[in-house]
Each structure stands twice: as structure tokens, then as C-alpha cells.
Amino acid sequence: MAFPHLSEVLKILDGALKSNATMSTNYAGLLADKLEQAGEREEAARIRERLARAPTAIAHAQDAARGTFGLPVDSDSRLETIDESRPAKDSIRLHLSGGTAARIGDFLESVRHYDQLRAAKAASPLRLLIFGQPGTGKTQTARWVASELQLPLLTVRCDTLISSLLGQTSKNLRRVFDHAEQRPCVLFLDEFDALGSARGNERDVGELQRVVIALLQNIDALPENVIVIAASNHEKLLDPAIWRRFPFQISMPLPDPALRDDMWTTLLGQYAPADLDWNTLIDKSAGASGALIEQIVLDTKRKAILNAKPQIDKSELFRRLALALALAQGRSIASIGDEVRWLRDWDAKAFSIRELARLYNISTRQINHLIRGDHGDEGKYTRAR
Template identity: 75%
Template sequence: MAFPHLSEVLKILDGALKSNATMSTNYAGLLADKLEQDGERETAVRIRERLARAPTAVAHTQDASRISAGLPVDQESRLDTVDVSAPVKGAVTLHLPGGTANRITEFLQSVRHYDRLRAAQAALPLRLLLYGLPGTGKTQTARWIAGELELPLLTVRCDTLISSLLGQTSKNLRRVFDYVEQRPCVLFLDEFDALASARGNERDVGELQRVVIALLQNIDALSENTIVLAASNHERLLDPAVWRRFPFQLPLPLPDHELRLSMWKAMLGPFVPVNLNLEAVSTKSDGASGALIELVAMDTKRQAILAGKPQVDEGELFRRLALAMALGQGETLASLGDEICWLRKWDAKIFSIRELARLYSVSTRQINHLIQGNHGNAGKSPRKR
């Protein structure tokens, strides 16, 4: 039978053996929290009473203000190399396909029952690699996981971690991983490809190779129950050796029709017009990321609120969606005429001359004039950036 909370007990012992009071007290605080959750309130109180006698006691491991003390810094810029946040459980809403959501739940179960799995020799290192196009929810997923585990989220800042000084980046990595080992938290390596790009490229230099090697060595040196999340928009750039360090790998796809439909319903909420055809909105947003859908929904709701309307305007919703997708496709709509021609090309039925006149508060004659003024571009897409 697995010993409950063995991981925390071992971390406390590690801290004591290393004469690291911070590590011991941090994990003692986490042990007290877990015991209280298990109904062992008296034992938790006794642990906290003992911690209270220490000058640097940590009674609440989730307190981000405490964990922020002594953050690792880059010696060149003197800036912190990690950002600390404390996501609240239930504050982040995830919109993911069912299969993807199930795999995240599986990862959480592996974290929560790590000691039982290890006792049965079925535990895997608690490392999850998230990858997919921008806007598919990688950062939101990291925040959600930290919130569900009620642990601080330490996000590595690649802009300060990567130094211009020879060898400094590897030292920065070592400081970050040493810091993470001393406290219960979730380490989040965002924009992971900036650190873990494949070695051997023609443009590669020795220093970049050393950074990848240092990264791999630091990951290997971590305790297997230290929670590490990494996110990449360019997974093909990652070094092959990196993939082997992450037994949990999760692609985050663009939302399909059904997921887009549920996202529009959730994000527009009570601002959805009674007659709005959400099926059509979902269809027209094919290829949009979750971040783009959220942006359009928020912008349209904000416009309705400022106009004193209880619901969003259907035409305005489609207009903002069309323009956001144009931007995402690299279209440059330099003039009002370009914009109107794009809307007509995007869907002439939705954006009739009369509807465009209403949306832009001009006459139908002016709309026709703008279209005719852009007649040379009417049969082709506006300029690409």
C-alpha cells in the first residue's frame, strides 16, 4: 500500500539534508494543506504550529506573494527570469474538444495520485508538452491546470532568461530549475521553441547548442514529481531529444464546428440576439482560433454596452468576425473601400449594400461609390501584408 503524501515527506527530507530551510518549510506547508483536505485537520494544525515557530515559516504554499520572494534574476539585466501568478480554481474556463479535455484530466489524475502510481511502478514524470497554433489555448490550459492543483504558476520569461553574455543563459536556466525544486508550484516554459530548437541547423551556433544541452540536463535533474508544462507554437522546431523528456504530449487543435458553436454561446452569453443564427456564425468562423472568437465576442459585447443595447448587433458581429479573419489571413485593408470590398467578397448575402450602409451609417450611394472606387480590386483579394 502506498504511503500517503510520500512525495511531500521526501521533499521535506531533501530540504533538511541540503540544509535548505525554505524547501523544507514550503513542502511542510503543502503537506499540512493536503492532510487537511484528507480530513486530518488536527495533524495539519500541529504541522502549522511547528512551522509558525520558524522565522521563515510558510503556512500557505499557494500564497504568490510569499513565493515571489527571492526570484531568480538575470545577472546582466537584473530582471526576474520568471513571473509568478496564483490562478484561482474555477476562474479559468477551458473550451477544448472532448478527447483533449480527457487527456488533460488524465494528466491531473497522474499528478494527484503520483505516490500511488509510483508505488505500483506506473508513474511517469509529471511533464506535459502543449503544442498547436497561436490562440488555441496553451497558456489558458497552463493557468487552468495550476488553478485546479491550487499551486502557483511560475512562467519562465524567455526575454530575460536568454542573455547576450556567453554562458549566461545556461546559468539562468540552472537558477530557475533550482528555485522550482524548492517549492510546490507549476513551472511553465512558454514559447518553448525559443529554448529548445533543434540542434544542427546551418544557422546554429555553439552557444545555442549549449543552451539546449543545459535545458535537457536541467530537466533530467528535476524530481519526476516536479510539475513542468511547456508550450510551443512551432513544435517542428523542437529538438528530438526534448520530446522524450515529456511523456505527456498534447496537441491543441483549432476548434471544430461544434466547439466553435459552444464557444460563441458561452462568450456572448446573455448578449446573444434571439434571432441570431449561431450555426451560421460557427460556420463562418471556420479556421478561427479560440482566442480570435473570444476577441470578436468581447469587442462586439463592448460595442453593445457602450451603445446602451442589451444585445449585440448581428451585422456588427459578422463585420468584426470578417475583419478579424482578414487580419489573421494577412490581408491589408488600407482604406474603407478595401474593407467594404472585403466584406462583400466574404459574404455578399450578409453584407448587402443596404446592410453595409446601416453598419457604416452612410447612404447606399456612398457604399456603391466606395465599391466602384475600388473596382480594380473588386475581383481579387486586397493586398497581403
């Protein structure tokens, strides 16, 4: 019969063999938590009693001697190369399509039952690569996984990790992975393509090759039960060898109609007006990322609250959606005239002359001037944003 908490016991043993008291105490605390969750409260209490008597001053001295006390830092800038956060359980709501949510659930179950799967020789390294366009929920997913596992999230800071000094980036990587191995955590490599870009392209230099090799070596040296999540907006730039190190791979697409429906309904909540055309809203928001939808709702609700309105203005919602999509497409919207003309092109029926006059609090004659592009008049019109 497999021992259900073998991973923690082996980590405690590793810490003892390395004279790393912090590593041993960290994983002993995790073992106590798991025992308590399994109903073995007396055993958990005995472990915590021992931990309470542990000589923490000695542990801190050991850490200082090895240079591993606290978060790792870049030796040149002295800035930390990791940000630590502790997302609270049930504090994060993910908006994902059914298939994506199922694959993330599979990864989470593999983490929770790693010892059982390992005993059956069916375990894979706990490494997840998430890729997709900006705003599709990659960072939020990493935060959610950490919150569900009730583990700290260690986010690697590429701005301080990558050094201009020859060889320093590889040293920083080593410190980051050493630190992650010492404690129960989720190591999150955001903007992963900054580290794992493919070797061999024309702009490649020797240092980049060394960084990728160092990254691969550090991943390979990491115990398979250490949780690593990497996220990339540009997965095509990743070195092919990187993909083989991540058994769990999840593409984060833009929201489909069903997911857009769920997001609009959930986020608008009681602020949704009774006459809102949900089908039109879902259709018109095709191509919007989850982050963009969330920001549009936030801005529209804020305006309603500041105007002491119990519900949002549906035309204001569509206006913000249309302008956000225009900016996302790289269109230049520099003036109110640009806005008005874009809105008319986007949906002339929804944005009639009269409705635009109401939205912008100007006359229909002035709206007609703006539509015709009478630039001499544009400076007369301002609008509260």
C-alpha cells in the same frame, strides 16, 4: 500499503539535507494542506503549529547565502527570469474539444495520484508539452492546471532568461530549475521553442547547442514529481531529444464546429440576438482560433454596452468576424473601402448594399462608390470603430 504523502515527506527531507529551510517549510505547508483536504485536520494543525514557530529569519539568511532568496534574476540585467502568479481555483474557464480536455484531465489525475502510481511503478514524470497554433489555449491551459492544483504558476521569461553573454543563459536555466525544485509549483516554459530549438541546422551556433544541452540536463536532474509544462507554437523546431523528456504531449488544434458552437454560445450569453443564425456563425468562423473568437465577442459586446443596447448587432458580429479572419490570413484592410469590398466578397447576401449603408452610417450611393473603388471618395467616409 503506499504512504499517500510520500512526495511531500521526501521533499521536506531533501530540504533538510540541503540545509534549505525554505524548501522544507514550503513542502511542509503543502503536506498540511493535503492532510486537511483528506480530513486529517488535527495532523494538519500540528504541522502548521510547528511551522508557525519556525525561525524564518534563519531560513532567509540561508537563502541569501545560497543566492536563492526571492525569484531568480539574470546576473547581467538584474531582471527576474520568472513571473509568479496564483490563478484562483474556478477563476478560469477552458474551451477545449472533448479529446483534448480528456488528455489534460489524464495529466491532472497523474499529478494528484503520483504517489499511488509511483508505488505501483506506473508513474511518469509530471511533464506536459502543449503545442499548436497561437490562440488555441496553451497558456490558458497552464493557468488552469495551476488553479486546479492550487499551486503558484512560475512562468519563465525567455526575454530575460536568454542572455547575450556566453554561458549566462545556461546559468539562468540552472537558477530557474533550482528555484522550481524548492517549492510546490507549476513551472511553465512558454514559447518553449526559443529554448529547445533543434541542434544541427545551418544557422546553429555553439551557444545554442550548449543551451539545449543545459536544458536537457536540467530537466533530467529535476525530480519526476515537479510539475513542468512547456508550450510551443512551432513544435517542428523542437529538438527531438526534448520530446522524450515529456511523457504527456497534447496538440491544441483550432476549434472544431462543436467547440465553436460551445464558445459562441457561452461567450455571447444573454447578448445574443434572438434571430442570430448560429449554424452560419459556426460555419463562417471555421479557421478562427479560440482567442480570436473571444476577442470578437468582447469587442462586439463592448459596442452594444456603450450604445446602451441589451443585445449585440448580429451584422456587427459578422463584420468583426470577417475582418478578423482577413487580418489573420494576412490580407491588407487599410481603409473603409477595403472593408466594404472584403465584406461583399465574404458574404454578399449578409452584407447587402442596404445593410452595409446601415453599418457604416453612410448612403447606399456612397457604398456603391466604395465597392467600385472610387478612391477619390474614400477620404470622405469615416466610421466609429
